[in-house]
Amino acid sequence: MKPRFLMTALTTVGAIVLLSVMALPVAAQAPKPTTAATKAWTAPKTSWGDPDLQGIYTSDDYIGLGLNRAAQYGNRLYFTDDEVAAREKNIDATAQRDAEEFAAPGGNVGTGPPNHWGERARRSPRQTSLLTEPENGQTPALTEEGRRRQALYTRQGAGTANPEDSWEGYTYYIRCITRGIAGSVLPVIYGNGTEIVQSPGYVVLLQEMVHEARVIPLDGSPHVGSNIKTYMGDSRGHWEGNTLVIETKNILGNKTGIGGNGGGTPFSENARFTERLTRIDKETIQYTMRVEDPTIYTAPFTFTFPIRQEPGYQNFEYACHEGNNGMMNQLSGARAAEKAAAEAAKQK
Amino acid sequence: MRDRYRWFAAAVIAVAITFSASIIFVSAQGAQSKAPAPTAAPATRGQATTPAAPARGQTAAPARGQTGTTPARVARIGGKPNFTGLWQALTGANWDIQDHSSEPGPFYQLGAAFAVPAGQGIVDGNEIPYKPEALEQRRLNRLNRWTADPEIKCYMPGIPRANYMPFPFQIVQGDSTIAIAYEFATSNRVVYLTNPRKAQVPAWMGTSNGHWEGDTLVVEVTGNWPESWFDRSGNFHSDALKVTERYTLRNPDVIDYEATIDDPKTFTRPWKMSFPIYRRLEKNAKLLEFKCVEYTEELIYGHLRKPVN
Numbered sequence: 001m002k003p004r005f006l007m008t009a010l011t012t013v014g015a016i017v018l019l020s021v022m023a024l025p026v027a028a029q030a031p032k033p034t035t036a037a038t039k040a041w042t043a044p045k046t047s048w049g050d051p052d053l054q055g056i057y058t059s060d061d062y063i064g065l066g067l068n069r070a071a072q073y074g075n076r077l078y079f080t081d082d083e084v085a086a087r088e089k090n091i092d093a094t095a096q097r098d099a100e101e102f103a104a105p106g107g108n109v110g111t112g113p114p115n116h117w118g119e120r121a122r123r124s125p126r127q128t129s130l131l132t133e134p135e136n137g138q139t140p141a142l143t144e145e146g147r148r149r150q151a152l153y154t155r156q157g158a159g160t161a162n163p164e165d166s167w168e169g170y171t172y173y174i175r176c177i178t179r180g181i182a183g184s185v186l187p188v189i190y191g192n193g194t195e196i197v198q199s200p201g202y203v204v205l206l207q208e209m210v211h212e213a214r215v216i217p218l219d220g221s222p223h224v225g226s227n228i229k230t231y232m233g234d235s236r237g238h239w240e241g242n243t244l245v246i247e248t249k250n251i252l253g254n255k256t257g258i259g260g261n262g263g264g265t266p267f268s269e270n271a272r273f274t275e276r277l278t279r280i281d282k283e284t285i286q287y288t289m290r291v292e293d294p295t296i297y298t299a300p301f302t303f304t305f306p307i308r309q310e311p312g313y314q315n316f317e318y319a320c321h322e323g324n325n326g327m328m329n330q331l332s333g334a335r336a337a338e339k340a341a342a343e344a345a346k347q348k
Numbered sequence: 349m350r351d352r353y354r355w356f357a358a359a360v361i362a363v364a365i366t367f368s369a370s371i372i373f374v375s376a377q378g379a380q381s382k383a384p385a386p387t388a389a390p391a392t393r394g395q396a397t398t399p400a401a402p403a404r405g406q407t408a409a410p411a412r413g414q415t416g417t418t419p420a421r422v423a424r425i426g427g428k429p430n431f432t433g434l435w436q437a438l439t440g441a442n443w444d445i446q447d448h449s450s451e452p453g454p455f456y457q458l459g460a461a462f463a464v465p466a467g468q469g470i471v472d473g474n475e476i477p478y479k480p481e482a483l484e485q486r487r488l489n490r491l492n493r494w495t496a497d498p499e500i501k502c503y504m505p506g507i508p509r510a511n512y513m514p515f516p517f518q519i520v521q522g523d524s525t526i527a528i529a530y531e532f533a534t535s536n537r538v539v540y541l542t543n544p545r546k547a548q549v550p551a552w553m554g555t556s557n558g559h560w561e562g563d564t565l566v567v568e569v570t571g572n573w574p575e576s577w578f579d580r581s582g583n584f585h586s587d588a589l590k591v592t593e594r595y596t597l598r599n600p601d602v603i604d605y606e607a608t609i610d611d612p613k614t615f616t617r618p619w620k621m622s623f624p625i626y627r628r629l630e631k632n633a634k635l636l637e638f639k640c641v642e643y644t645e646e647l648i649y650g651h652l653r654k655p656v657n
Contacts, residue, residue: 047426047523054522165654167645177641178534195538197527199432199520200422204527206536211504213529213536215518215635222632230637315538317551319573321641322503331652338654 043242043279048200050218051242053279056195056314057307059187059287061121062130067186067258067303069129069137077137078126087124094120118189122310130186133290133302139258142265146296150265153254157263164334167327173261175327176210176320178231180255181248181273182289183262184212187305193315194307196285203237203244208315209261216246223249229269231255246275258291268295283309421600425521429563429597432521434628434635437512437605440467442499444581445512445621447474454494470512472620476583482614489582497580501648502640504535504552506576507569507591508607508621516628518635526558526565531638539567547571550587565595586613601627 044052079087098116103109129137142150155171156164164170173179184207185194191209198204205214216237223234233251237244253269256262271293278286288304291297422430440448446469453462478486489496499505505513515531524542539558547555547570554569574587592608603625610618 048422054525166652167649175641175645177639195525195527197520197525197538198522200425200430202432202518202520204518204520204529206527206529206538211534211536213527213534215520215527215529217634221634224632224634224636228636231639232637234634314545316549317504317553319504319552321501321533322552327649328652331649335652335654 041281046198050198050200051239051244051279052198053196053203053244053277053285054198055309056193057285057309058119058194058313059185059192059305059307060119060310061123061308062125062127062187062305063119063121063189063192065125065127065130065187065305067130068139069131073128073137075135075137076128077132079124079128084124084126091121091124119192125305127305130303130305131301132304134299140297140299140301142296143294143298145268146265146298149254149268149296153266154257154264157260164330167331170327171261171263172231172256173210173263176324178210178212178256179262180257180267181232181251182258182267182291183256183260184209184232185275185287185289186258186260186303188261191318193313195315203246206315208318210320211318226250229253233271233273240276242278244275244277246273246277248273248275253295265296267291267293270295280306423600426523428560429565430521431519431526431565431595431597431603434516434518434633435603435625436514436516436628437623437625439470439512439623440465441470441512441621441623442509442514442579443467445470445579445583446476446581448581470621470623472622475619477616477619479614479616482584486582486584489577489584491582493580493582496582497577498575499532499577499580500644502533502644503576504533505530506552506572507537507554507556508593508609509576509578510535510553511593511605511607511625512623515638516633516635529635531635533638533640539565550574552576554591561594563596565593567593567595569593584614585609585611588613598624601629 046052046054098114098120131137131139134140156169157171157174167175173183178184188209193208195206195208196203197206201217201219203216203218205216206212207214212232214232214235216235218237218239220238221236223236228234229250229252231252233248235246235248237246239245249272251267251269251271251273253271254266257264257266259265271291274290274292276286276288280286284306285308286304287307288302290300290302292300422432424430425432443464444467448464448467448469450466451464453464455462494500499513504510510517510530510532513530513532517528517530520527520529524540526539526541527536528539529536535553537553537556539556541558541560544557545555550571550573552573552575554573555571556567556569558565558567560566569591572585572587572589572591574585574589577584589609589611592610594604594606594608596604596606598604604622605625606620606622608618608620609615
């Protein structure tokens with residue numbers, strides 16, 4: 001239900017936010033341990049005795065935080081209290097502006113949708129990057145094969161390429177097929193909702209964007225045969241204490257990666273993913289994904305962030321393909337531009 | 349295209365200016381109402397520095413809620429029958445929900461493989477009470493069925509059709525919500541048992557609220573998008589459609605399914621369909637992925653592909 005064409009602004013916004021934050025004076029003290037964590041809280045159980053993760057969660061608070069850490073933070077994983085306070089003031093100022101019905105007199109008014117059509121962080125991340133492994137918070141280098149495939153298979157998002165020859169030049173997200181397993185969880189500017197439903201022997205993760213439903217058996221059953229490859233892979237889960245651990249393989253290679261909405265250098269068919277979901281308080285699940293793809297990356301890496309239940313937040317049906325006028329318009333626009341150029345050339 | 353890029357540039361610059369300004373000119377308003385910093389950091393730190401090694405040897409131990417896996421077949425959940433499992437109907441209703449004879453398929457080259465088999469319908473009494481003008485629309489739909497059926501374009505099938513397409517679907521039943529994941533087009537829905545949702549916008553898969561009548565699960569589906577069809581024969585409905593589904597376990601492996609179709613814009617009275625839905629009993633049968641969008645792109649966008657010179 002939100003404008004899909006805003007998504008290219010995401011990376012720019014992220015970069016600007018980082019640059020702006022970098023311009024602020026940085027206090028050097030380490031983050032103080034939070035006292036809230038010491039409050040007594042018992043992880044709830046379902047009626048059949050499994051840890052209860054059910055609810056509708058969003059990763060909105062980590063919107064705009066880079067996968068990779070800005071250089072100034074080095075190996076420091078957490079913002080200082082002062083840095084967090086500055087970021088939260090910024091969030092408040094944005095909320096204030098969003099609430100205003102009219103543009104300020106003399107203000108710059110565009111013809112596009114207002115940027116508050118996207119989703120907003122409600123509080124600042126503590127982390128300086130989504131990546132926690134390796135320690136420097138940087139995506140590991142590509143292997144030689146990874147670089148070769150990057151050149152061959154990286155597809156374009158909206159508005160970033162020359163007029164396209166066909167739909168096949170676009171990402172699987174723009175084509176409304178999928179964002180892949182990592183792209184479906186990493187926060188973007190809207191549609192960050194994940195609804196979790198559990199039953200004895202199963203967990204389902206329902207992701208709003210491009211309407212994914214990952215059915216994860218917990219019954220110890222074996223993976224499907226290795227000749228069955230899928231965009232979202234074949235997942236099996238088990239419990240380690242209160243943590244749901246999901247292991248996924250059998251993914252289609254050369255399709256989706258860790259860029260915005262599953263773009264960027266795609267994973268290979270050898271990629272394996274280990275996700276960990278732990279409910280850490282009434283509203284929050286700490287979500288972690290470890291990626292091992294030795295064909296593409298020189299080392300494994302891990303990203304983590306909390307997902308939270310927020311009052312009134314819910315998933316809507318994301319009928320992406322059914323309403324993909326953007327694809328139709330971009331392709332027909334490109335053909336019209338070519339025709340106009342050909343006619344102009346004839347006139348010369 | 350050029351206009352589009354200009355628009356992008358404008359949007360990106362506007363967003364950038366807004367964000368920069370908001371960081372540089374820090375507002376003091378509202379800071380006191382901020383929720384406490386998330387408590388995730390310590391847990392995150394713990395996980396990040398000492399990742400627990402996956403205990404592979406322990407995964408077979410069914411110590412529920414501690415470590416391991418959970419048996420999938422539990423007869424009842426919260427005192428109610430457990431519908432969790434992989435299910436599929438075996439009717440020919442996706443061709444036509446009414447009784448129909450066999451006929452050739454749309455492409456003679458595919459011969460017998462893609463011809464239409466005869467089928468016994470699922471409509472009670474085999475009669476669909478269309479209003480006269482709706483009957484005319486149904487005639488036109490049938491005439492254009494090999495191009496107009498939304499299934500051809502991999503659109504979400506809607507309810508009830510998703511339940512009798514020739515694909516399996518997975519039910520995952522919890523205490524207060526039930527997820528239903530359909531293999532076709534990764535369509536899915538959640539049935540809310542305790543906190544009913546009002547349909548806020550129409551949706552291809554509708555908005556589903558459920559309740560129990562004894563051991564029967566009753567699901568009311570409202571907020572239905574008007575463009576889905578009931579079958580490949582052009583049976584259709586409007587945005588006034590309300591579907592009331594009833595799921596009753598005949599035995600652990602068979603659901604007796606019934607749907608009441610109520611759409612006063614299209615039909616003169618509510619009508620019913622019913623059929624059994626069978627548990628998929630193959631060893632290790634699992635819901636697979638049928639993301640069919642890419643099989644439709646040549647059909648939908650092919651005329652816009654750059655011509656080869």
